[in-house]
Amino acid sequence: MSLPCETDSLVKALVPASDATPADWVVAGLRGFAESVESIVPAGFASYVRVFHPAYRRGGDSSRSVRWAEVAAANQKSAHVGMQFDVLIGSDDLYNFAPQPGVFDQALRVGSLPREQIELLVPVLGRHTATPQTCWFGSWEGWGDIRADVASAPKFQPAPRSYHLLAGTIESAGESMSEHSEQSASVWWSDDHAWCVATEIDFDTTYVGCDELCRDEILRIPDVEAFVVDPTAHGYEAGDIPEHWRTRDSRLPGRGSGRSSA
Secondary structure, rough: OOOOOOOOOOOOOOOEEEOHHHHHHHHHHHOOOOOHHHHHHOOOOOOOOOEEOOOOEOOOOOOEEEEEEHHHHOOOOOOOOOHHHHHHHOOOOOOOOEEEEEEEEEOOOOOOOOOOHHHHHHHHHHHOOOOOOOOOEEEEOOOOOOOHHOOOOEEEEEOOOEEEEEEEEEHHOOOEEEEEOOOOOEEEEOOOOOOOEEOOOOOOOOEEOOOHHHHHHOOOOOOEEEOOOOOOOOOHHOOOOOOHEEEEEEEOOOOOOOOOOO
């Protein structure tokens, strides 16, 4: 596996949507901003899954992905649905992580689901939609080096974000929104709304809303690290908190204070 730094020669299969109406259900289905998982993925799915972006460890001219569970174990901590990478490694910086020799050399991607993870998810998601040839892809308008054709696409605006809408097949999901670097779509879904995948712009994990059968298949993908998450939870990255930690009204606080280190 090559280091995930730059995109390959870009093949453009996605095209700007004719208008933004296919995204109306996303805007209508989101519940506020930074309030819960349902602020990231529309409400109404039977299950929600948190997918953890891997870190990487170099070996010669290539690298291998490193699961958060490996990082947790190396730092004498436990892996769970609410884990936070900065807490696992004892970092005071929420976004810039110093490498840990023998554990990871390259930190995880923020705001972008790595292409190799997309390629693992696509076959599963494709089996759980009747419309794999018609999917929709939203790209946040604020990315640097955004492709000109992406920037020309119509926008949908679940406040306070604004996204350009593109159309394509499910196989187009790994296409970069940037000309010269790897940048996944921020949110993408099948035309029949069987599932929705969303990566908030400053999150190092991705959320998937889907049915139980799709959820179970995602959890069985060997090289995808994922946990089932409570869609109503609030806090750090929408407050993913294990059920046994929860009281009726308790929620994890946001980034910067009182974060779980278990």
